[in-house]
Amino acid sequence: MTAAISTTGRRFSPENVRLAKVMAQELGIPYIARNRESIEELREQHGCSLILVAKRGLLVLDTPDGELFFHPNMAHLRLKNLRLGEGDHMVTAMDLRAGMSVLDCTMGLGADAIVASYAVGSGGKVTALEIHPFVAAVIGYGLGHSLGDNYDMHEAMRRIRVLSADYLDFLCSQPDRSFDVVYFDPMFRHPLMESANLNPLRGIADHRPVSPEAIAEARRVARHRVVLKENSRSMEFERLGFTEMVGGKYSRIRYGVIKV
Template sequence: MIITTGDRPLTEVAERAERLAKQLGVPYVPRGNQSMSKLLTRCGGEEALVVLLHGVRLLRPDRPQLQFHPSMGFVRAKRILKGESDPLLEAAGMVPGDSVLDCTAGLGADALLFAVRGGEQSRVTALESSLPLYALLAAGMAHYDSGISEVDAALQRINIVNSDHVDYLRKLPDNSVDIVYFDPMFREPLEDSSGISPLRPYANSDSLSPESVTEAVRAARKAVVLKEKRGSGEFSRLGFAEQPRPGTKTSYGVITIDQ
């Protein structure tokens, strides 16, 4: 992966791109007068994270462009701020101040919901094993302007970590986080939204392992939550009690931790 900028970037944008490249340990390639297609060809067809003044994009010749945006997470976050309920937060039993480990960050939509509900006293960590997606999230969340200060503050409170969730969970002490959450990429997609379809080629498509769940149960104080297709055999395979939602194609499964 390389880091670059848009055409004729401001000095502050170029400096931000250079800092990000150094942080990630990947090359920074000045854009110059090259088109993105020529730059990608020159760099051997790798992913290019393009840092812009008001956003960040992930490009690769054989994949659709991916731009950071909390998508439906933004819509749901606004509802939470109005005091409305959210099915994920209800399934997790989350209250303000709870700590959350989101093991499958994706584009960060669910982590945003946890951070909004949790408030300033909560601790939300989002794991992403894909380096390009991690880079997109880290740069995107740090500089995204939603127009709502509470949402922007929540995004910046999320701790994004580039790690495989099993490796991360193994290192956690027992009962060290209130809620552990999994939203693995569905092997057979539902009718993917415009926000999810571009994500799929970059994301980890592995199914959730029993070891992941065992480690999550050990580390959690309150609950482990899994999002899957409604009626999915993954709930019973992994020991989750499904909580069907009438009229929807997805459900949440919960393992409640007995203290």
């Protein structure tokens, strides 16, 4: 996919121009000085399907399916539930406790990584991988620079280490038993279309199914658990050897657990 980076069309600040130029260099894509062209005009003029925009000190990815941006609110309710002692199915499936380390193989928009980071606390460690370099850039930059709703969320966001990488390559490069939990939340085989926040991701995300090889590597790298999130009726759990399930009775989402 061809891509470029620019700023907003009006009232762009020198800081945003600087950010766009730095990211252009980092990502190896052209910087386009913006006048008053619309995103559509930029797409046509420069033959790009994806345009990154430096906007209000953050990055937005303009895709043909809408804008992808970092939004801390996606984890807001889940952190609130954890604070109130009401739990979270993902945290239960991972059996997270303070000080643990988590490898989130599929960062996407970063909500699960924030919840995991909050659950393991300041003594824990979350590494989040995302194969799409622009998704990794937008969400990674947001986690590192956007304000959390409150101090705890803010700190949880800042502690996440983001890498743009293929999880299979990354897993193969890790020593045995180097993370407590290895987590996969792939694009579902049968998507739940009501998850509208994932819409801008659908056209650009990597949709390949998780391979048995990746699960074998995850089992080697995990000390405690391997967890897979999928549609509750998915056959992926069986195919990949997940026999224990966690999730709400009426929820359309399940977490498959392998205890290692």
